[in-house]
Amino acid sequence: MMISVRDLHKSFGSVEVLKGIDAEIKEQEVVCVIGPSGSGKSTFLRCLNLLEEVTSGEVYIEGDNLTDPKININEVRSRVGMVFQHFNLFPHRTVLENITLGPIKVKGIKKKDAEEAALPLLEKVGLSDKADVYPESLSGGQKQRVAIARSLAMEPRIMLFDEPTSALDPELVGDVLEVMKDLAKEGMTMVVVTHEMGFAREVGDRVLFMDEGVIMEEDVPENLFGNPQNPRTQEFLSKVL
Amino acid sequence: MDFITESHYYRVMPMLFEGLVWTLLITGVGLIFGFILGAIFGFARLSKNKLIYGLATVYVEVVRGTPILAQILFIYFGLSDLMGVNIDKITASIIAIAINAGAYIAEIVRGAVYSIDKGQDEAGRSIGLTRNQTMRYIIWPQAFRRMIPPLGNQFVISLKDTSLFSVIAVGELLYMGQQYYGATFAAFEALTMVCIMYLVITVPTAVYLRRVERRLDV
Numbered sequence: 304m305m306i307s308v309r310d311l312h313k314s315f316g317s318v319e320v321l322k323g324i325d326a327e328i329k330e331q332e333v334v335c336v337i338g339p340s341g342s343g344k345s346t347f348l349r350c351l352n353l354l355e356e357v358t359s360g361e362v363y364i365e366g367d368n369l370t371d372p373k374i375n376i377n378e379v380r381s382r383v384g385m386v387f388q389h390f391n392l393f394p395h396r397t398v399l400e401n402i403t404l405g406p407i408k409v410k411g412i413k414k415k416d417a418e419e420a421a422l423p424l425l426e427k428v429g430l431s432d433k434a435d436v437y438p439e440s441l442s443g444g445q446k447q448r449v450a451i452a453r454s455l456a457m458e459p460r461i462m463l464f465d466e467p468t469s470a471l472d473p474e475l476v477g478d479v480l481e482v483m484k485d486l487a488k489e490g491m492t493m494v495v496v497t498h499e500m501g502f503a504r505e506v507g508d509r510v511l512f513m514d515e516g517v518i519m520e521e522d523v524p525e526n527l528f529g530n531p532q533n534p535r536t537q538e539f540l541s542k543v544l
Numbered sequence: 545m546d547f548i549t550e551s552h553y554y555r556v557m558p559m560l561f562e563g564l565v566w567t568l569l570i571t572g573v574g575l576i577f578g579f580i581l582g583a584i585f586g587f588a589r590l591s592k593n594k595l596i597y598g599l600a601t602v603y604v605e606v607v608r609g610t611p612i613l614a615q616i617l618f619i620y621f622g623l624s625d626l627m628g629v630n631i632d633k634i635t636a637s638i639i640a641i642a643i644n645a646g647a648y649i650a651e652i653v654r655g656a657v658y659s660i661d662k663g664q665d666e667a668g669r670s671i672g673l674t675r676n677q678t679m680r681y682i683i684w685p686q687a688f689r690r691m692i693p694p695l696g697n698q699f700v701i702s703l704k705d706t707s708l709f710s711v712i713a714v715g716e717l718l719y720m721g722q723q724y725y726g727a728t729f730a731a732f733e734a735l736t737m738v739c740i741m742y743l744v745i746t747v748p749t750a751v752y753l754r755r756v757e758r759r760l761d762v
Contacts, residue, residue, distance in 0.1 A: 354666050381672030391667035395685050405671035
């Protein structure tokens with residue numbers, strides 16, 4: 304298993320946001336997480352690289368228990384890419400520097416080699432001509448594609464996407480989804496929190512429906528979208544589809 | 545030309561230039577140490593460790609809650625008395641500026657670091673950077689840019705504060721002006737020139753800072 308989650312609980316103060324999540328995600332699997340806002344789906348994703356501290360339960364990434372206090376979390380994170388809703392590019396660094404910072408500082412790769420490795424990534428996300436510009440001059444869709452390239456530069460084993468298209472103008476969503484589709488085809492293990500039901504249906508190997516801090520239902524997309532069993536799932540899908 | 549060279553406005557200048565050198569030296573060296581103190585205590589104020597946070601808060605509040613004139617007298621007379629040694633006037637002045645500005649700069653540093661979007665930290669950590677690397681390569685460079693206008697403002701404030709050191713007879717700008725009119729009774733001329741000398745430094749600084757601020761806004 305690439306990712307195993309066992310009885311994961313997460314509270315913010317007295318509010319319990321995750322109320323016992325169990326999940327297994329296999330290598331090369333693309334899992335989409337859907338659900339209403341406030342259902343805990345982003346929190347769940349952020350627990351997978353410990354951006355949120357876990358209250359109780361266990362999270363295993365390639366067999367490493369993240370909740371073990373002795374774990375080198377920085378090393379694990381270098382294997383788990385993360386793409387954020389608001390891109391979080393480094394505004395004081397050029398596109399190329401955004402991409403090469405991780406390889407240079409975390410992996411100790413020489414600057415020249417890191418830059419050479421970054422160029423094919425920029426090509427992959429369709430932004431070869433933007434290497435030397437600063438993020439502020441990019442559109443939202445371009446920023447998000449740079450953010451994906453930045454994560455890929457670490458050669459991650461898993462990619463986490465936290466509502467990657469939610470902050471984008473509708474006409475810019477397509478390019479980002481294309482890049483994600485290509486990644487899925489190449490066999491990247493992906494967990495995608497999304498409101499893009501079309502993407503979940505087309506690209507997802509499995510869809511998790513979350514509500515009120517638990518996984519209410521999970522299935523292959525055809526079944527979950529075509530024939531949902533849980534009344535909450537039915538209600539949610541009737542609103543968004 | 546004689547009416548110029550013989551006027552008090554002209555004759556006071558050599559003394560004022562000497563005073564200005566000391567004013568700039570005390571301000572400059574004091575602020576270098578003040579920035580170091582400010583960075584240390586600014587980060588301490590961001591610390592989750594209650595003791596570190598508490599100590600830094602006490603420092604900031606004590607300094608900000610007492611007049612700098614009391615602080616310089618405390619350092620120059622009070623500490624000398626306590627330790628039974630004479631502290632050099634210039635050294636005492638530099639220490640006073642450093643400690644005083646350090647408290648204000650600590651708040652500038654804390655505010656600037658705190659103002660950087662949390663997503664920047666998360667993005668850094670998520671590619672595997674350590675906490676320190678994230679601070680050094682991502683948060684600090686962005687925070688430092690935001691510190692430039694308030695630091696420039698602090699420079700102007702500290703520069704003017706050095707005039708208070710005339711009370712312990714430090715030969716800074718205002719003191720030199722006082723010396724001149726003490727001997728010549730030309731108080732109006734001497735103090736006019738003293739003020740012009742301050743303005744020659746402070747006004748261009750303020751103009752420059754406004755320009756930097758506008759650029760950072762964009």
